Amino acid sequence: MKFFKYSTCPCRRESGKSSCVSAISIPTAAPPTAPTGSRCFILGLSGAGKSTFLCRIKTGKFQETQPTEDYDVQEIPFSNQTINFTEIARSDRRNFRLQFPHLTPLSPIALLFFIDVSRGDPGVIMESLEELVYALEYVRSRECQVRYLGIVLNKQDLLGDRWRGPLQVVEGVICETMEGLLPWQQVKQDAQELVVPLRWELFGDGVSMKTGAGVERILRSVGAGIMTKEEAQGEK
Numbered sequence: 001m002k003f004f005k006y007s008t009c010p011c012r013r014e015s016g017k018s019s020c021v022s023a024i025s026i027p028t029a030a031p032p033t034a035p036t037g038s039r040c041f042i043l044g045l046s047g048a049g050k051s052t053f054l055c056r057i058k059t060g061k062f063q064e065t066q067p068t069e070d071y072d073v074q075e076i077p078f079s080n081q082t083i084n085f086t087e088i089a090r091s092d093r094r095n096f097r098l099q100f101p102h103l104t105p106l107s108p109i110a111l112l113f114f115i116d117v118s119r120g121d122p123g124v125i126m127e128s129l130e131e132l133v134y135a136l137e138y139v140r141s142r143e144c145q146v147r148y149l150g151i152v153l154n155k156q157d158l159l160g161d162r163w164r165g166p167l168q169v170v171e172g173v174i175c176e177t178m179e180g181l182l183p184w185q186q187v188k189q190d191a192q193e194l195v196v197p198l199r200w201e202l203f204g205d206g207v208s209m210k211t212g213a214g215v216e217r218i219l220r221s222v223g224a225g226i227m228t229k230e231e232a233q234g235e236k
């Protein structure tokens, strides 16, 4: 199980003033108040592009970031709901677990998992998947429900055409991993303990938080994925 070194710098503007994405330090305790709205956790190794995504959905713009400290929360109005996006810096397991005392069993949540595919590094992919599987299994162990999982293959602006092939391999490995989790789901069918989310999808087509490609699609999918059928019908 991997833990990553703490960084000290919260997300800031290039000017050095506080960023649009406010960082909250909580080294020892869970958040003081229960966040309102639907929850979406943003996970992924350091540098995968989580804060950049948060800046994008908050301001619509690209903004240079610094590594996040601990975690970072943004409430984003979307359609007729508010989605509470919580970035877990470096996908730190402890900080992820600290979010859960406020979630009642079977609370519906969404996960967005960011992977930097720009270097085509198999080590990054495998480590990312290890963290993703940990998160899914931990959510299940807390009897919460992942309604929606989006896996974002980020930084594709840095890929040339030569990476198209390897990118397909990455997509294949991710699909295999998700399918590998299915036996869990079958065993636990009656217990409403789903390891595999009710719905999951890969964002693999040219996605880049730098250029903004795919950002709106990701936000829309989280918004739709976190709602129940009844809630979605109420929207119409």
Ligand SMILES: Nc1nc2c(ncn2[C@@H]2O[C@H](COP(=O)(O)OP(=O)(O)OP(=O)(O)O)[C@@H](O)[C@H]2O)c(=O)[nH]1
Binding pocket: 044, 045, 046, 047, 048, 049, 050, 051, 052, 053, 063, 064, 065, 066, 067, 068, 069, 088, 089, 090, 091, 114, 154, 155, 156, 157, 158, 207, 208, 209, 210, 211
């Ligand atoms: N070229 C390119 N750079 C990106 C993209 N997304 C993020 N970056 C850059 O990658 C670096 C890290 O991005 P962050 O959003 O801070 O990464 P993070 O996942 O929040 O990292 P931690 O907070 O350490 O967990 C920054 O310099 C970003 O500008 C992208 O799609 N393309």
Ligand SMILES: [Mg+2]
Binding pocket: 011, 050, 051, 052, 066, 067, 068, 087, 089
């Ligand atoms: Mg960050």
